[in-house]
Amino acid sequence: MTRTQIHNPIVAENFLLHNDAARALYHDYAAEMPIIDYHCHLPPDQIANDHQFENLTDIWLRGDHYKWRAMRANGIPESGITGSATDREKHRNWAATLPYTMRNPLYHWSHLELDRYFGINELLGPANADAVYDRCTEQLGEPDLSVRSLVRRMNVRVICTTDDPADSLDHHRAICDNPFSCSVLPGFRPDKSILIQATGYNEYLDKLGAAADRQINDYDDLLAALRGRMAYFHELGCRVSDHGLNELYDVTYTDGEIRTIFAGRRAGREVTEAEARQFQTALLVELCREYHRLGWAQQFHLGALRNNNDRILRNLGADAGVDSIGDFSQARGLSRLLNLLDNGDQLAKTIVYNLNPADNEVMATMVGNFNDGSLAGKMQYGSAWWFLDQLDGMEKQIDALSNMGLLSRFVGMLTDSRSFLSFPRHEYFRRLLCNMFGRDIERGLLPDDRPFIGGLIQDICYNNAKNYFNFPS
Template sequence: MQNPIVADDFLLESDVARDLYHTYAAGAPIIDYHCHLPPAQLANDHSFKNLTDVWLRGDHYKWRAMRANGIPEDGITGSASDREKHRNWAATLPYTMRNPLYHWSHLELDRYFGVSDLLGPDNADAVYDRCTEQLQQPDFSVRSLVKRMNVKVICTTDDPTDDLAHHRAIREDPFGCQVLPGFRPDKAILIAAPGYTDYLDRLGEVADIDIRTYDDLVDALRSRMEYFHELGCRISDHGLNELCDTEYTDKEIRSIFSQIRSGMAVGSIEAEQFQTALLVELCKEYHRLGWTQQFHLGALRNNNDRILRKLGADAGVDSIGDFLQARGLARLLNTLDSSDQLTKTIVYNLNPADNEVIATMMGNFQDGSVAGKMQYGSAWWFLDQLDGMEKQINALSNMGLLSRFVGMLTDSRSFLSFPRHEYFRRLLCNMFGQDIERGLLPDDRKFIGGLIENICYTNAKNYFNFPA
């Protein structure tokens, strides 16, 4: 059976859309400014032993689908052989129709391995063997996979305690794609989390600061930001349930920190106060350094204790949360704007009910200093599919300037995820094509094509100030 997903005109429903995509979008390089790829594998130019190793290991999207399809955990993350795990995924994939995994998976098989057939139980072993054989070749190492997709910049997600040795190694052995660290200090902010004081000890050790007071903590984080900056970091990220709208005083924050450092528990209000205060301090430092700050808001994580105990975090048991976002976000942005310390900002929401909330909030703090300074971020996680991306694009178009959007990212742990940029680009061109066909936009291919090329690549290139 012909596989329409890998066809040249997949998702492109008009001649206009096809022209826009193939002329302006398809060949644009990729800047993947937020992902969770392991820097060690990029530094070592890792090679994967088989298809399961590169495609299923660590991919909680696929794990979640297999569980829903009745596959026991042993056949997903347990002791089953890699071939058997692949067979379980091949048996599941036909049942993912209308889930984005159905499109993503077939694009990944074709774009990397040239497998254009629909995957299912009947050809599972043949596909496994064909792809595994290719993975043994030198031009299928991780660096080759990245270059194959024309990726020019990758920003990883790194804790302040990371020594960034792998980033340093990549800098000393470049391969045509910049791999830059991203600063993710959530563990320093979430004061009520288990093991917080142990984390402070690790942070103090790498920063060479004995963290006894709140000011010591701020100094340690500032020191680590300087270190990250030296190695090319120009972007921070926070994955939080919500931004808190909680009043506090400097005296209260110092008292809260002293309390937790002495081994005492803190209450929920105190934790919110601390999160708010420390976040403001960090954001002021991002402004000083000229970084872009990102906020991923609204995930309700680790809901299944049984799987969390067995597999740890990021195991496919997270969901959309129904947190209140507007007031806390407004408070943070306004606090920073009032002192002229609001840096470039991208905010992503996980609950689609917040689309217009976030889109309108970002417009409140545009200041004319940078085109698109305040960004409503791309559709994220559970919203990273046709319907979710269209809704995000429409909300941004209605409330702001889609033309200044910095575009797509993978947010992925897999080196096979870069076709998600292609998926986004095809959808984007189709939406513009529909508007032109309906007479809602002029048929100015050159101008609109330029806008599309900007959204796919040039806007991000100009926005992030990545080191040359």
Template sequence: MKNPIVAENFLLESEAARELYHDYAADMPIIDYHCHLPPAEIASDHTFKNLTDVWLRGDHYKWRAMRANGISEDGITGSASDREKHRNWAATLPYAMRNPLYHWSHLELDRYFGVTDLLGQDNADAVYDRCTEQLQQENFSVRSLVERMNVKVICTTDDPVDSLEHHQALGQANFSCRVVPGFRPDKAIMIDADGFVNYMEKLGQSADKEIGSFDDLCAALRSRIDYFHSLGCRVSDHGLNELFAETCSPEEADRILSKRLRGEEVSPEEARQFQTALLIELCRIYHELEWTQQFHLGALRNNNKRILRNLGTDAGVDSIGDFSQARGMSLLFNSLDNTDQLAKTIVYNLNPADNEVMATMVGNFNDGSIVGKMQYGSAWWFLDQLDGMEKQMNALSNMGLLSRFVGMLTDSRSFLSFPRHEYFRRLLCNMFGQDIERGLLPDDRQWIGQMVQDISYNNAKNYFNFPA
């Protein structure tokens, strides 16, 4: 069956929306300022052996859907052949209607492989063979896939102990897309997590400094931040349940860390105090270096312990959490704003109940120094779909300035995920088009078209200090 989802005017429900998208948004480049793409595969210009290798391996969104469709784990992540795993996904996709995977998957098949038919059980093998054959061609390597989508910057997510050797290699590569690291120090912050003491040893080794005190830890992290900065890093990212409304002196943080390094357990209150103290120290460094700090808040992770034991993290058993957010954000941002050390900030929420909370909180701390300094970030994870994107943009429109929004990102581990930027842009243009048609906005296509281009690309280009 011919696929209506890849049609020219998909999601564009008015003449105004169609003009805004095709004349202003469609050809804008992409800055993917937060993703989880493996830099090793970009550096080596990796090629994929088949469609399952590039499309299903590591994609816990699809794993989750297949489990819901009654597919056994063996046929998803286990010993089944790659062809059989693809067949299982093809058999699942028709049942995924109204799930964002239905739209994303068909966009990906068309935009990369030219497959314009709806995928299902009957044509699973034909699609698998066609796409696998193309993946063996030279213009289907990782870098070719990136360049095909007109991606200008990719910002990966990297641990402080990472060597960044692949980013070093990419700095010398003939590649039109700039690949820069992103600093993700969660393992240094989560003092009550299993493996924290061992991680302190690894961090000390990478920074060539033994960590025995809070000052040592801060110095080690500063050393790694400087190294990341030298390789083009201009963003940090923190994936936390919530920001805590605690106060903690450096001396108290030192006592808590020393206790944990001795192998003793810390109380929940001590863990919150330590997290707050270290986060404030890190945020001061981000401000000094003119980085952008990102906070991904609200995920309740690894709920199914059996799957966690068998597959590890990021296996499709995370969910939305119901954490308190406003008080912790207020404390952290005030602690930094009071000393003029609040960096550019993007906050993302996973619980849709927090949309207006997030949008209003970031607005409290804009100071006129930077256009759009405090950003309510794009719809994330479970909200990264038609309804979630629209609600995020409506909350931002109502509480702030959508026109200054830095736009979309993929937050993905897949090299086929860049059509999500197209999906976002189509929704954005449709929202503006609807308002024009309803008489809620003036029919000024040139001005609104410029706003669409800014949200699609220009705002991010001007906001981040990524090296040229």
């Protein structure tokens, strides 16, 4: 028997579902729930234009730093990953790598994607690489695999993209003018305005000022520009913000210090690390107060140590597969920010994601300190993220949330992806969630009340997010 003839267990009906209760919970309650992908990096221009991809590499490998990282580890030279190799050759390199990703989530994700979008239920490898490439590429030329069709196929109701305050949002306007079954809403990501030490900071402020139709000369101008952009985003349906930061800081500052720091940077002066921490904290507080006023949910993705490899950063730019888990101190800075906002009755709905599994219980307990009874699940310990977005990581996040808070109020999964083939990750999450409940039922740790537990699972898969975010209808 050749490897390509082996039954593929990953696309089987009961993949990850290890007992009768788990199977019933998934098939009867979770499987058909719609998807709200409330944080991702999908390009809105491709949705607006209903983009048609040229071939399998174009949709599957281009920009996917998860796969790039795996191919490098498998000994594929950069020319065969992101360089001069043809798209077919790059696909062959990925097909040669995929069998060696066993026990990496890419092995599961990739086979789910091939089946759910293209109906290919073979195990991909070198022997069938060209045949799979040709079959998928042929299908990608059909109207039912355009970008909007891919989204409809996965029953996605809401997509929140990740957008800089200086973005025009023209593509979101175009989607509004030509809507389809999924709402595509902007997400406000103002990190470039916060990271005052970054190269090109002043040039970025000029761009932001142009978008806001005002010059940014002092700190008040910056705040006014950001508030104006938030109002513009809100008009186009934005109800979420996001911050990708190493950590939050436990620092004090005065208004005068912040104004002096900003004025100095605007004049070209270097900013010290201590000043940068003060500025980040101060500006973040002002932004969070505005999120609360607007009724948004604020998200914090904490703990990534980014762009570790200078050579790859120079050649390919950011998001090229050279980021890792950081070992930052998280508790005190997060506590300070949430407490300051809560004391002023200005704490918005909050979702906190961590990248270091050592911080699981820290995050799960910290957010629980600031629930105020105004909304079930107001403070969320967010879904397992990035390197933790796999069976072990997701189960540990679910266990920490279950032990320290209320899993039943969890807003569930998101893709955090740049790929239109990533929505089966929601299925992956739902299957393992049902399996965890099914396992507890089998052990006698939970009652075998499938209608009630099935309802909780439907809430986690969709209903909680629908009620939490208050997206415009």
